[in-house]
Amino acid sequence: xxxxxxxxxxxxxxxxxxxxxxxxxxxxxxxxxxxxxxxxxxxxxxxxxxxxxxxxxxxxxxxxxxxxxxxxxxxxxxxxxxxxxxxxxxxxxxxxxxxxxxxxxxxxxxxxxxx
Amino acid sequence: xxxxxxxxxxxxxxxxxxxxxxxxxxxxxxxxxxxxxxxxxxxxxxxxxxxxxxxxxxxxxxxxxxxxxxxxxxxxxxxxxxxxxxxxxxxxxxxxxxxxxxxxxxxxxxxxx
Numbered sequence: 001x002x003x004x005x006x007x008x009x010x011x012x013x014x015x016x017x018x019x020x021x022x023x024x025x026x027x028x029x030x031x032x033x034x035x036x037x038x039x040x041x042x043x044x045x046x047x048x049x050x051x052x053x054x055x056x057x058x059x060x061x062x063x064x065x066x067x068x069x070x071x072x073x074x075x076x077x078x079x080x081x082x083x084x085x086x087x088x089x090x091x092x093x094x095x096x097x098x099x100x101x102x103x104x105x106x107x108x109x110x111x112x113x114x115x
Numbered sequence: 116x117x118x119x120x121x122x123x124x125x126x127x128x129x130x131x132x133x134x135x136x137x138x139x140x141x142x143x144x145x146x147x148x149x150x151x152x153x154x155x156x157x158x159x160x161x162x163x164x165x166x167x168x169x170x171x172x173x174x175x176x177x178x179x180x181x182x183x184x185x186x187x188x189x190x191x192x193x194x195x196x197x198x199x200x201x202x203x204x205x206x207x208x209x210x211x212x213x214x215x216x217x218x219x220x221x222x223x224x225x226x227x228x
Contacts (some may be wrong), residue, residue, distance in 0.1 A: 001174075034216050043207065043219040044158065046116075089157060102148060103209070103217055105158045 002027040002094040006106030014114050019077045021109045023090035026071065032093040033066060033073050034103065039086045047088075048075070080113045087111070117142050117210050121220030128198055128227050135194045136223045138208035143188035148209040149181070152222075158207065164191050198227045 003026040013019050025033075031052035036044035050057045050064045050073065057064050061080075066073040077084055090106040118141040128134050138147065146165055150158040162170040162183055170183040184192045195202050208220040 043221050046216040046218065049216050101146075102160055102163050104160065107157045 002030060002092055002104040004090060004092050004104050004106040006090050006109055008109060009107065010110045010112075012112045012114060013080050015080060015082060017080055019075075019080050019084070019111055019113075021075045021088055021090065021111075023073050023075075023092075023106050024071055025073075025092040025104075027092065027094045028068075028071065030092040030094045033064070034091050034093075035062075035064060035075050036089045036091065036105075037086045038089065038108075044089060077111075080111075082113050082115050085111055085113045116216070116218045117144060119208060119210060119218060119220040121208055121223060123223055124221060125224040126226070128225065130199050130227055132198055133194055133196045134198065134225060135192050136206055136208070137192050138190065138220050140189045140210055144210040145188070146211040147185060147191045148211075148217075149183065149191075149193045150207045150209060150219075152205045152207060154204075161193070161206075195225065198225075200227045203227045 006023045034049035035047050037047045038044040048059050048062050048064050050066050052068055061078045063076045087108045087110050089108045091103045093101050093103050120139045122137055148163050149161040151161055152158045160173050161176045161181055162172045164170045164183050164185040166185045166188050180196055182194045203226050205222045205224050207222045209217050
């Protein structure tokens, strides 16, 4: 089955700097890659996603890149703010089609933005 | 995106008992998923529930321990049976948002004593 790895496990940046989180996946059939932000005590919230027919997607300060050949995808957060502090999970969906299949999560990255 | 109501939000249970967690969605969805999140850990998929068929369980999870019901396209339950302290965790349901991505219920924090 699908296996998702994520690095680093913890990341500390100064406010205003950029943060990059990298993930790899194992199943070449995966074609949907969401990223979730989870604040302490709250449910995971989808912040951005990318599909396998796209190499990059951007939404304001957040961008995601995908390299299907290498089975790598990354989250980039620019101009970080203290409210970006949270645990971030990458995920991959094997199989696919017109409807999504189960989502397999990476182990998570705890991001701390230092004011 | 779909709105999910999950209950109970938390419970403290005696070992050996069972707890049923409910998820109600405000729209019809094809698939519902049940996850477990242990403290400080990632989300682990327990099973996938499709309406009208038996749930599909992931490796390490069995129906006798985690029976699931999916009576219609807006509702599902997960039961944690014969609980032990190792079952203490947060349990979350999730739905397939198709266009808008997956969304999660607010979670059930279970403590087994």
